Amino acid sequence: MMFLSLGLSFILSFSYKIMEILFRTFQSHKLGQYSLYFWAVGILIAVPFFTENNVYSPPVNIFAIMPVFAILLVGNYIFSRYSGYHPIGRYNIINFAITYPIIEEVLFRGLILPILKQSVHSAEIMEVMFLPVTIPVVISALLFAISHLQYYKLSSQSIRYMMFAFIGGIFFGAITDVTHSILLSCLLHIEFNVLSIYFAKRSSINRA
Numbered sequence: 001m002m003f004l005s006l007g008l009s010f011i012l013s014f015s016y017k018i019m020e021i022l023f024r025t026f027q028s029h030k031l032g033q034y035s036l037y038f039w040a041v042g043i044l045i046a047v048p049f050f051t052e053n054n055v056y057s058p059p060v061n062i063f064a065i066m067p068v069f070a071i072l073l074v075g076n077y078i079f080s081r082y083s084g085y086h087p088i089g090r091y092n093i094i095n096f097a098i099t100y101p102i103i104e105e106v107l108f109r110g111l112i113l114p115i116l117k118q119s120v121h122s123a124e125i126m127e128v129m130f131l132p133v134t135i136p137v138v139i140s141a142l143l144f145a146i147s148h149l150q151y152y153k154l155s156s157q158s159i160r161y162m163m164f165a166f167i168g169g170i171f172f173g174a175i176t177d178v179t180h181s182i183l184l185s186c187l188l189h190i191e192f193n194v195l196s197i198y199f200a201k202r203s204s205i206n207r208a
Contacts, residue, residue: 005119006139009112013143015039017150036095040103047106052118055110059181068129072171072188080195084160086204093197101189104144108169109176109185113140117177131174141169168192 011018019039047055059065087096116136124132145166152158172185 002119013147052114057181059179059183076192081199083196085196086200097194105182105186108144110182137173144169
């Protein structure tokens with residue numbers, strides 16, 4: 001059961017790349033530019049088939065998590081300036097700010113985290129900023145980090161992206177685990193990406 005869950009989680013983690021390969025295989029060049037949206041729609045259609053998910057659940061324990069959430073909002077402002085992300089063009093900027101954060105949260109914290117919790121021992125292994133971190137949270141964060149290689153080639157820059165993704169995945173996963181909802185992790189993820197765009201643009205203006 002555990003290996004089945006890990007295998008399914010791995011396939012879901014690289015579902016975007018699988019979608020791209022399918023488009024390339026069938027030489028759908030015209031539709032290929034919209035592979036992101038086909039992937040997003042496919043993930044959203046799949047959600048109801050997973051009886052255990054955190055996608056549509058209203059958050060619980062929300063007042064207990066608010067102090068940590070507020071700290072992370074400030075932390076996003078500080079650390080996003082070092083993310084290295086610099087999407088170019090309206091299409092990429094909109095997707096980076098909205099589409100990717102929402103679909104990645106649906107996928108990794110909404111679906112993969114509950115899948116792992118069903119078959120992997122979920123005892124707390126550490127505490128980070130008063131958030132309980134479990135093995136499923138760490139595995140989902142690791143998959144989240146590794147999955148960023150499907151968007152970028154392996155380089156020092158992509159390794160930096162993976163490090164940010166892993167750290168963010170720990171916090172996003174722990175918050176989702178406590179609240180049983182992806183709402184707060186979605187807000188944090190969107191904020192981080194939007195701020196990354198802001199600091200990248202400001203840096204470009206300062207260099208000009």
